[in-house]
Amino acid sequence: AQKVTQAQTEISVVEKEDVTLDCVYETRDTTYYLFWYKQPPSGELVFLIRRNSFDEQNEISGRYSWNFQKSTSSFNFTITASQVVDSAVYFCALRKTSYDKVIFGPGTSLSVIP
Amino acid sequence: DSGVTQTPKHLITATGQRVTLRCSPRSGDLSVYWYQQSLDQGLQFLIQYYNGEERAKGNILERFSAQQFPDLHSELNLSSLELGDSALYFCASSPPTGGNTGELFFGEGSRLTVL
Numbered sequence: 001a002q003k004v005t006q007a008q009t010e011i012s013v014v015e016k017e018d019v020t021l022d023c024v025y026e027t028r029d030t031t032y033y034l035f036w037y038k039q040p041p042s043g044e045l046v047f048l049i050r051r052n053s054f055d056e057q058n059e060i061s062g063r064y065s066w067n068f069q070k071s072t073s074s075f076n077f078t079i080t081a082s083q084v085v086d087s088a089v090y091f092c093a094l095r096k097t098s099y100d101k102v103i104f105g106p107g108t109s110l111s112v113i114p
Numbered sequence: 115d116s117g118v119t120q121t122p123k124h125l126i127t128a129t130g131q132r133v134t135l136r137c138s139p140r141s142g143d144l145s146v147y148w149y150q151q152s153l154d155q156g157l158q159f160l161i162q163y164y165n166g167e168e169r170a171k172g173n174i175l176e177r178f179s180a181q182q183f184p185d186l187h188s189e190l191n192l193s194s195l196e197l198g199d200s201a202l203y204f205c206a207s208s209p210p211t212g213g214n215t216g217e218l219f220f221g222e223g224s225r226l227t228v229l
Contacts, residue, residue, distance in 0.1 A: 033217075035216070035217055037220075043223055043225075044116075044220065044223065045204065045206075045220040045223075047217045047220075050216050052216070091156075095216060099145070099164070099169070101147060101159045101162050101170050101172065102147070102206075102218055103159065104156060106156045107157075
């Protein structure tokens with residue numbers, strides 16, 4: 001069975017600090033997709049990144065970076081120099097193929113304090 | 115704007131009632147997914163349709179039903195509503211096979227409050 005674990009329920013950081021959100025997944029499939037979504041207080045779900053299981057290259061986009069390690073089944077998300085606008089719930093998610101349902105982790109609520 | 119449209123945005127109703135939530139996927143997308151987000155249970159997958167046919171079912175209650183119409187819009191029907199059905203219901207869509215990069219595109223959600 002597939003499962004996504006986000007052990008950090010809530011995190012609070014002071015503005016400009018770096019923060020890493022952890023994600024551990026379980027799957028028996030050899031190919032799969034991993035995602036991060038952001039849910040700001042307004043409620044919508046915003047897609048941040050997709051990673052295929054055969055592509056372990058880490059990615060950086062501005063202040064955001066993602067570390068995918070197949071050996072530890074982890075797909076961690078780091079925000080550098082956090083800002084108040086980063087305050088949101090962040091979901092890690094897993095999908096077996098591009099046609100299957102997406103399974104979400106429980107989410108990590110990030111509060112960035114000015 | 116993801117291109118997925120959900121109506122209504124907010125809905126308040128009483129226990130025992132029935133409501134219908136509507137979703138229009140992005141232009142060209144054939145798959146529609148419904149998710150329920152309640153305070154205690156995170157984002158739960160309910161059901162998936164592909165080009166009018168049911169593709170996968172999750173933890174959807176028997177009191178709930180859904181369908182996808184020939185024009186690809188989808189409706190989620192919730193009946194005999196209970197207080198615990200109060201939640202944010204999301205619809206998402208994804209492209210057909212050839213253009214599918216894996217992620218789902220979510221609507222803004224329909225917030226249901228059962229009193």
